[in-house]
Amino acid sequence: MLRGxxxxxxxxxxxxxxxxxxxxxxxxxxxxxxxxxxxMSDAFKMAQAPLTFVAxxxxxxxxxxxxxxxxxxxxxxxxxxxxxxxxxxx
Amino acid sequence: MSDFVTPEPERLxxxxxxxxxxxxxxxxxETEDMYAxxxxxxxxxxxxxxxxxxxxxxxxKVEAYLLGWSLTNDQGKPVAMTSxxxxxxxxxxxxxxxxxxxxxxxxxxxxxxTKMNAxxxxxxxxxxxxxxxxxxxxxxxxxxGPLSGSVN
Numbered sequence: 001m002l003r004g005x006x007x008x009x010x011x012x013x014x015x016x017x018x019x020x021x022x023x024x025x026x027x028x029x030x031x032x033x034x035x036x037x038x039x040m041s042d043a044f045k046m047a048q049a050p051l052t053f054v055a056x057x058x059x060x061x062x063x064x065x066x067x068x069x070x071x072x073x074x075x076x077x078x079x080x081x082x083x084x085x086x087x088x089x090x
Numbered sequence: 091m092s093d094f095v096t097p098e099p100e101r102l103x104x105x106x107x108x109x110x111x112x113x114x115x116x117x118x119x120e121t122e123d124m125y126a127x128x129x130x131x132x133x134x135x136x137x138x139x140x141x142x143x144x145x146x147x148x149x150x151k152v153e154a155y156l157l158g159w160s161l162t163n164d165q166g167k168p169v170a171m172t173s174x175x176x177x178x179x180x181x182x183x184x185x186x187x188x189x190x191x192x193x194x195x196x197x198x199x200x201x202x203x204t205k206m207n208a209x210x211x212x213x214x215x216x217x218x219x220x221x222x223x224x225x226x227x228x229x230x231x232x233x234x235g236p237l238s239g240s241v242n
Contacts, residue, residue, distance in 0.1 A: 012097035013173045
């Protein structure tokens with residue numbers, strides 16, 4: 001399980017959403033999932049594909065492709081299933 | 091042909107092998123933002139050409155298109171240019187370029203824009219499907235069910 005604060009959701013080079021507080025986990029079947037709090041989002045861009053969840057770390061960033069996603073704009077909560085991560089080092 | 095702009099990056103090579111990554115095409119919002127920097131206020135209905143901010147015209151076009159580059163400083167270290175940087179930092183970095191390098195980047199983007207405009211103009215002349223005979227073209231399907239309803 002990976003917990004962090006600052007993340008973002010991207011559609012190609014556009015930022016679709018800013019995230020403050022997220023948890024990424026992988027279940028026994030190897031399926032990755034994300035729960036996060038969205039503090040700012042662009043509804044049009046969030047409806048596009050493919051979207052990527054990006055979590056920054058000290059040496060670069062982790063990126064996961066978003067496979068399915070639900071975003072409750074009233075509670076700011078986002079849940080998503082993710083594909084396998086790719087690590088990008090600086 | 092989509093009515094929306096799909097974000098696609100494109101790499102342009104500069105004279106010395108370094109490169110810039112740019113947006114293949116700006117969308118409506120990005121274009122309007124760029125024009126607003128050129129001329130924030132336009133007198134409605136005056137018919138006069140807007141007065142442009144000399145300082146903004148070229149810089150804001152480069153800033154609007156630019157996604158990244160392989161440019162370096164005098165120690166050969168990469169200088170950051172990313173879409174995650176704030177607009178102020180991006181503009182400050184662009185303003186720090188040598189005039190010759192800026193001119194080259196601006197010219198490359200202008201040439202790219204001209205090429206894209208020509209491609210789109212050519213696409214508009216090509217019909218999407220086979221020609222339709224107006225006398226035999228089908229009408230839109232009738233809508234079944236109520237167009238509007240009331241529970242009162």
